[in-house]
Amino acid sequence: MSLTDYSITKPIDQVAIEERVSRLNKRSIKKESKVQALKMALSMMDLTTLEGKDSDGKVIQLCQKAKLPYASMPDLPKVAAVCVYPTMVRIAKKHVSGSGIHVASVATAFPSGMAPLSVRIDDTKFAVSEGADEVDMVISRGAFLSGEYNKVFDEIAAIKEACGDAHLKVILETGELLTYENVRKASDIAMEAGGDFIKTSTGKISPAATQPVTLVMLEAIRDYYYKTGKMIGMKPAGGIRTAKQALQYLVLVKETLGAAWLNNQYFRFGASSLANDVLMQIVKQETGQYQSPDYFSVD
Amino acid sequence: MSQTTETKETPYKPTSPNSKLDFASFWEYDPAPESTDHITIEDRYELFIDGKFVKPSKGRYFKSTNPATKEVITEFAEATQSDVDKAVKAARKAYNGEWSSLSAKARGKYLFRIARMLQERAREFSVLESIDGGKPIRESRDVDVPLAAAHFFYYAGWADKLDYAFPGKTPESLGVCGQIIPWNFPLLMLAWKIAPALACGNTVVLKPAESTSLTALKFAELVKDAGVPAGVINIVTGAGQTGSEIVNHNDINKIAFTGSTKVGKIIQKSLAGTDKKFTLELGGKGALIVFEDAAIDQAVEGIINAIFFNQGHVCCAGSRLLVQEGVADQVINKLKDRMESLIVGDPLDKNTDIGAINSSQQFDTINSFLEIGLEEGADVYQSKCEIPDSGYFIRPTLFTNVSQSNRVVQEEIFGPVLTVQTFRTADEAIDKANNTPFGLAGGVWTDKGSKIFKVGSELRSGVVWANTYNKFDPTSPFGGFKESGVGREGGLHGLAAYVNLK
Numbered sequence: 001m002s003l004t005d006y007s008i009t010k011p012i013d014q015v016a017i018e019e020r021v022s023r024l025n026k027r028s029i030k031k032e033s034k035v036q037a038l039k040m041a042l043s044m045m046d047l048t049t050l051e052g053k054d055s056d057g058k059v060i061q062l063c064q065k066a067k068l069p070y071a072s073m074p075d076l077p078k079v080a081a082v083c084v085y086p087t088m089v090r091i092a093k094k095h096v097s098g099s100g101i102h103v104a105s106v107a108t109a110f111p112s113g114m115a116p117l118s119v120r121i122d123d124t125k126f127a128v129s130e131g132a133d134e135v136d137m138v139i140s141r142g143a144f145l146s147g148e149y150n151k152v153f154d155e156i157a158a159i160k161e162a163c164g165d166a167h168l169k170v171i172l173e174t175g176e177l178l179t180y181e182n183v184r185k186a187s188d189i190a191m192e193a194g195g196d197f198i199k200t201s202t203g204k205i206s207p208a209a210t211q212p213v214t215l216v217m218l219e220a221i222r223d224y225y226y227k228t229g230k231m232i233g234m235k236p237a238g239g240i241r242t243a244k245q246a247l248q249y250l251v252l253v254k255e256t257l258g259a260a261w262l263n264n265q266y267f268r269f270g271a272s273s274l275a276n277d278v279l280m281q282i283v284k285q286e287t288g289q290y291q292s293p294d295y296f297s298v299d
Numbered sequence: 300m301s302q303t304t305e306t307k308e309t310p311y312k313p314t315s316p317n318s319k320l321d322f323a324s325f326w327e328y329d330p331a332p333e334s335t336d337h338i339t340i341e342d343r344y345e346l347f348i349d350g351k352f353v354k355p356s357k358g359r360y361f362k363s364t365n366p367a368t369k370e371v372i373t374e375f376a377e378a379t380q381s382d383v384d385k386a387v388k389a390a391r392k393a394y395n396g397e398w399s400s401l402s403a404k405a406r407g408k409y410l411f412r413i414a415r416m417l418q419e420r421a422r423e424f425s426v427l428e429s430i431d432g433g434k435p436i437r438e439s440r441d442v443d444v445p446l447a448a449a450h451f452f453y454y455a456g457w458a459d460k461l462d463y464a465f466p467g468k469t470p471e472s473l474g475v476c477g478q479i480i481p482w483n484f485p486l487l488m489l490a491w492k493i494a495p496a497l498a499c500g501n502t503v504v505l506k507p508a509e510s511t512s513l514t515a516l517k518f519a520e521l522v523k524d525a526g527v528p529a530g531v532i533n534i535v536t537g538a539g540q541t542g543s544e545i546v547n548h549n550d551i552n553k554i555a556f557t558g559s560t561k562v563g564k565i566i567q568k569s570l571a572g573t574d575k576k577f578t579l580e581l582g583g584k585g586a587l588i589v590f591e592d593a594a595i596d597q598a599v600e601g602i603i604n605a606i607f608f609n610q611g612h613v614c615c616a617g618s619r620l621l622v623q624e625g626v627a628d629q630v631i632n633k634l635k636d637r638m639e640s641l642i643v644g645d646p647l648d649k650n651t652d653i654g655a656i657n658s659s660q661q662f663d664t665i666n667s668f669l670e671i672g673l674e675e676g677a678d679v680y681q682s683k684c685e686i687p688d689s690g691y692f693i694r695p696t697l698f699t700n701v702s703q704s705n706r707v708v709q710e711e712i713f714g715p716v717l718t719v720q721t722f723r724t725a726d727e728a729i730d731k732a733n734n735t736p737f738g739l740a741g742g743v744w745t746d747k748g749s750k751i752f753k754v755g756s757e758l759r760s761g762v763v764w765a766n767t768y769n770k771f772d773p774t775s776p777f778g779g780f781k782e783s784g785v786g787r788e789g790g791l792h793g794l795a796a797y798v799n800l801k
Contacts, residue, residue, distance in 0.1 A: 010594075011592065011593065011594040011746035012594050012596075012597070013594040013597035013598075013746075013766055015766070015767070016594065016597035016600055016601065016766065016767065017597060019600075019767075020597070020600050026437060026441075026649070027328065027649075027650055028328070028331035028649040028650055029328060029329075029331075030328075030329045030330075030331045031329040032329055033326065033327065033328050033329040034329075036326055037326065040326070219596045222320070225320075226632070250326075254322070254326060254640075255322065255640045257320065258320040258321040258322045258640075259321040259322070259323075259324050259325035259326065260319065260320070260321055262325055262326055
């Protein structure tokens, strides 16, 4: 395969992308298809805590929630993964062990990525050695915006190598890339450099995930798939708080990439507060009534 | 180890013709039908003449069916010569009397009132439009009805500002206008016709299409509720013969027609030698020109919107795709995949993208074109979606391996059928796009602004959209070159069609 010249920009029509999203938002998801989607959303969640004040106690609570999101309905699906800082991987791993839930760790001097490559590689190796199944890295946005595309590529490739068997999610931090064309270019670089997933945001920059950005990334994944036959995963993260938003994202995936991507092997939500709204909607669908938010655990 | 090289069995049934993208087998949307509880449809509708609903003089009625179910929904009166004459007399009386004595501001007030009442009853009108004509509720709700209201708002604003619309000239109303509208956008075409006519001080006799008269008669009820003076708006239902009575009536000052080029030519012949003014908005065979530097995924989306909007029953539909050779395979493959995610079915379902073909007649026409295409040696691709057993439905269709000489490329099909040709240079694309008796609309997709202006200005068509398609606004004139029509509707140009300038 010939190497891509990243200085050539693939045009993206901003107006048409946003129009497509607003049309897809008009899909009406009712009855059984809604319940199915809500459960799907729950199973795709990377339950996340990424704060300076995180402690063992906080992470343990998160792991409990991941295993049993709502005790009154034990048959609900578990979430896909818990997402923590590298220093919290060991404790998280311990408390989800045997459940099938993955531990994802942000690494590479998250969220800025402003550390020497060697430090970022060590950070990654540390997370993996502590037991992380998945690594969420950040790209060097500064290098990207100054046109050093090959440097960004090489860094991703180096981190991929450091990951070993762990799955690599590449965070583009689209809120700092500003244009859809940059998002597209960064997606292409991340996929071609070996990322298993591409992810919108750290959650530390506003705006975080948006639907138009997600659509641009899904279309990049589709083109990569057409070209290589390889399926790359997608993870919008940050700013997704309601079940309604989650359903809208799933519609984007279904109508852009189809059913093969509608599982947690290829699609994840990075979110902390989304789970409770999804749970609340599931209960509403089963019982016909909204519960008080106090019935759902705050973790 | 042989185990690691074994491919995993996937449960997915690929629907995509060129990959394993699968848009059907998992997580299907449940039906989400728009409620019809709030709708009342009478068993029979009369003619609306001189502010009253009156029986047709010959006592004849014709049935109207729901094209999605083939069920009869109601029946409409057939207006014959004496009914049309009655309607024209009522319109003349109103024109000579109350309507002309009103101030321009008062005329505008009625138009504003109609616009607001259309908005208030938007849900009712959109559901009726979908039941009667088969168009998806998403379109009648988001396009037809809001745009119809917008036209009334727009021309309401002009009513008392006509003196400023044509600097240095004095506009005078024409008198009685005969208006004949098609079945593809029943309420919207009614608005395009009635709003500017009334704003300029004319009165109207309007004939809706025989297969889609329902919203016109509901509109008549609204006109009554709005207290518009009797005779200003008259609505007579019927088929071609009724239309011909309007065209040939000697006390009508202007004919406005939207419909097929064939009928348009007949009308223009019968108007020759009379002093009637006329505007004709006729057929089209719009070209979609996609250059290799376009944003491809968004161009594909534009193509989908250009040809499958309203089942392709759009006079300005983009029914000929011209794609630059370097990206032709890519565009065609993506188009096929995109067609697989279109939902064809119940027009009242909020998730339906493509509804029912408007009538059995049109259903037969489109099917005969599908056969013609095959006979001409075209390769056909249809999406594999399920379509309802009842009613008139046609799968989205693509004809590749066609050329400029084929009938499916030359003639207006007026259905969800797109032909695909390739080109090498901009000049070739322009030549092919212009090589048709029509000239209503076209689209250009490229990332390069200068190319948009170069190609756009050389296309012989009334409308050229760039990087989008089927965008309408009351402020923008619409109309055709060549056999696509005479005159413009919409905007200031649309106003000029309803006045004499002195």
